[in-house]
Amino acid sequence: MAGIASPTNRRNFLLTSGAAVAGTGAAFALPGQRRGGAPEPGARPAAAAPAPSPARRGAGRAAPYGLTTLDTTARLAGSGGYRRLTSGPGWPLVVRGDLAAARSGRQDRRTALACFVQLTDLHVADVQSPLRTEFLRAGSTGSWRAQEALSVAGAVSLVEQVNALGGGPHTGRPPAFVMSTGDNIDNHSMIELEWFLTLMSGGRITPNTGDPAAYEGVQNCGLPLYWHPDQPLRDQDKRRGLPEIPGFLDAAIRPVTSPGLRIPWYSTPGNHDDLPGGCLAPADPVLGEYIVGARKLFAIPDTDVAAFVKVLDTGDDPKSTVFKEILSHNAARARTVTADERRRLVTPHDYLRAHLNPAFAGAGPAGHGYTENHLDGERMYYSFPVADGVVGISIDTTYRSGHFEGSLGTEQLRWLETTLAAHSSRHYDADGRLVRNPGADDAHILVFSHHHSPSMTRRPDAARTDEVRHDGAEVIALLSRFPNVVAWINGHSHINHITPHAHPTPARSFWEVNTASHVDYPQHARLLELVDNHDGTVSLFATLVESAAPHRTDLDDLSAVGLAALYRELAYNTPGLATGLPSGAVHEAMAGTAADRNVELVVRRG
Template sequence: MSRTRSVASSTHGVNRRTVLAAAGAVSVSAGVGYALRPSDSQAATATEAAAAEGPVAVSRQAAPAGLAPFTRGTTLDTVSVPVGTGGYRRLGPGGYLRLGEGPAWQRVVRTELAEPRSARAARRTTMAAFVQFTDLHLTDVQHPLRLEYMRSADRHAWRPHEALSVQGATSLVERINALRGAPVTGSPLHFVMTTGDNTDNNAHSELEWFMKVMSGGRMTPNTGDPRHYEGVQNSGLPLYWQPDSATRDSDKQHGFPHIEGFLAAAIREVRSPGLNLPWYSTVGNHDSLPLGCYASHSDPFLTDFAVGGKKLMDLPTARSKALQDQIRSSDDPRGIGFRELIQAHARDLRSVTPDENRAPFTRADYLKAHLDPAYAGAGPVGHGYSTANLDSGTQYYTFRISDDVIGISIDTTDPGGHYQGSIGAAQLRWLNRTLQEHKDSYAVVFSHHTSESMTNTHRDPAHPDEQRHDGADVVALLSGHRNVLAWVNGHIHRNVITAHAAPDDRSFWEISTASHIDFPQLARVIELVDNNDGTISLFTTMVESAAPNRTDYADLSQTGLAALYRELSFNAPGARMDLSGDAGDRNVELVLKKG
């Protein structure tokens, strides 16, 4: 019997872990999956899951036959492009962003792993359609642990638009809610997966904002003094853009505007509608480690400094460069050198208002937030994580995407410290066992790190005798299973798609997607289809946020700030202009032989 059935042909689209109050039978999923316990890697029954985690939201109902592609709001329709040349790009006396609606990105067919057959579009059936978010980096810009001062050595170490990350992410949610179907097949979109670095600095404040952006709610992106902003952007230091003042800072010298009331607007309440799709969560290094790189949850110095009333805002270039080199080298995974630097510059610290909400969150805190019914949104309860994860202290799981496809979310962060990734031996064995147990289902693997960025094998302090495995080991394992279709990840803030070929048609595509903190701030729609000719195609389509191209500096509404988020990110000094990748990394058809 074929493993592939069309998701679009289902008439109910109900999660396998359906709510007990519904008809009582366990229905086939047409979208939102159910988390399988990491301890047994088997499907939970409706009774077991409901008892452990409560009701799970039902996914969108599948549309009837005759689905039409939905490209409006995607880069198959139009793409925001810069117009003209020069420094800070503005248009007209009102200070409008010089971004315009450019031509769409065309679809590219990639054939490294299989040759496409003619007339396949008429034969194809949909297996699944979902959206990937990655690297939202929701940022508490007033947090004492931030490394803004490294900008004296690296212009891109601080971004002028970071104060608007919550407004920008909410605009992305609004865009996904407006999509009425998948761009190629017209299939319903079944869920959103966010592949890590959801927060920027492992702070409780940022975790709350992330959960509310995704599930809906009101939030105030402000910590410390509730009355006004306290940070580098009203410090008077010319190293940073001072939007509200007439200070001739280094960014204004490059054309950045004076915007009266910007900081007050940036810390006003934001309202997110929440995704109208179920969503799942994968953890990244910025979610797991203070500053995204230090294994220091047991270090009272960092915690006390995070919640305390002192903040370093300025550092000589040589010291900044030395700290940056030390972080990149991974020689100080526990942040001892960082502590010494702060202590050496005690006289340079500025006073800010202390705030307990800035404390680092632990792995258990992250899991509890996802399991909190207040953040259920469109479901599922736990967003992939279960009480079994909480009991075992793990952050990996598998879930049913559709009748014939499972999703596997793995944790590639290294508890031993450093921003690059790896995977522990126990989790690698679990991944291998899970793929074997579900050999009759296709599999999509999700992680934060890419295969090439999994180069960090610091030992986990909680498991010092356990071997850590790099990206090559994960590629080798995935290549040993015929059912793996794709490995979807982020971390590198750039669109890159890599073909991994192995003997006996054991091949898969690695799909890495750009961040939402750096321009062009994209998400990706991924559609899996059976061509019914011995091949499978994975279609990926890039999506921008709902923020307008044009900005008006007098418009400091939530929508106006989301537009400014894009403008400022495009103009950020030191920002790379190649993060959208090549044509073959964006809107593509990726062809595979059927395993």
């Protein structure tokens, strides 16, 4: 998701852009689904079902439900400007029969095919970076997050929870790998990338840059625009209830040790991985010099906020000219901070080379999806084996010229078609004619990307002017030509939403699984289990997972565990949504309806 946003901020962009629209009960609607989560005419309604027994044909040891949101979820307690968290009841399993009938007896017939975990939108952040644009909060309170200084502690707690998972709750099969679907880092810098890779592979992280002994960001700058946890300053966040927590900033920059994932993990790029702030020119020398330098802007005039917001909304400034002008004519307003070369911007070659570094091999695989061959042309898309008879395809949907929307270039779209065909004994061409390929392995196919279909456009990419770009509708059309595509799994929206992509030929239908971020409310990951129902259908179980941090916080506990719990509680108290909806309604929308949370997604095969 774009980290720099308009006065309507990043959440309002999603709520108003066609990515999602508010409806009854603040549910969201995407193509193929009506407001309130109701399916289109002719689709089978979602039906609530109790969580099934883990005793399954082909099932092993089941994970304790306490490790997933089937058992318990964090809930806001009390009232007022700052609300504490408590443990609430879990969310039930909902069977989605939109694309195929959920036939009785399938629980006794099914066999497990695959089990894995999706992380997305971790936004591991260097919150002291000079290139951050917190000053946009003057136009939209929600444009800066009070919890961001704790992104490393929060992500370590998520890794700990993934490591604690035994078997999936519906198959008992242990997760075989983790896929992180982009926005792994926040501001396209090398130090953030090193923190992310250490987080996933294991090791010590010191989430501090600049002065090694002190924090130099907006949270102790003296401006009431930002929450000052260590100071009695009556800032705008304290006025609405955020607490004073002495020692917070010292704790936030202390070293944290990640155990690393105990299972292999793969990486898919997002716009924040490829672009500064998720939407600025990535190779600009002015920005490259500024991010490692000793000057940082904490506030700018409202007229500059408005000018910057305008070009961010339109995407008509791929060279970040307006932003660079703001940096230039506000130079006298900038404050002195400690320069740090570790913040340098990451090139695509840097990004790939870092993943290939043996120091970050962790539990594997080497390169985490990338190989030395990807360095030729700096390609960031690949396929990989998920399990016997199941193939994963990771695609790169980012614009490299500077915009938070997504797309595919023609070369990659053709590669995707060729890769799909290599694993499909039969498919359909663009004119609907059946094509047979008896030499293909005919695997079940799962596609991974950062952007979801509504956020993919045909905007020209100034960094690749010779290539036509392709939007989400074109990707949907391509995937629907292959009857063995089960699901397209993605992030970017920071919202839990599941969309059925129905086709007149039922076997050509598939699911789009869009998962919320781990930086904003509700801070979820997904545990996914694929099963064969042996009745012409397969089911994809998608179960939401929270971090290992306790729901209840202790404001005096500034240990790594205490900070991870506070990371969640601050996110649940997100300020200034500026969407025109009550805060609670937006919370419900971002968490999704019951049909977007813990689900069984049934789809025809064959």
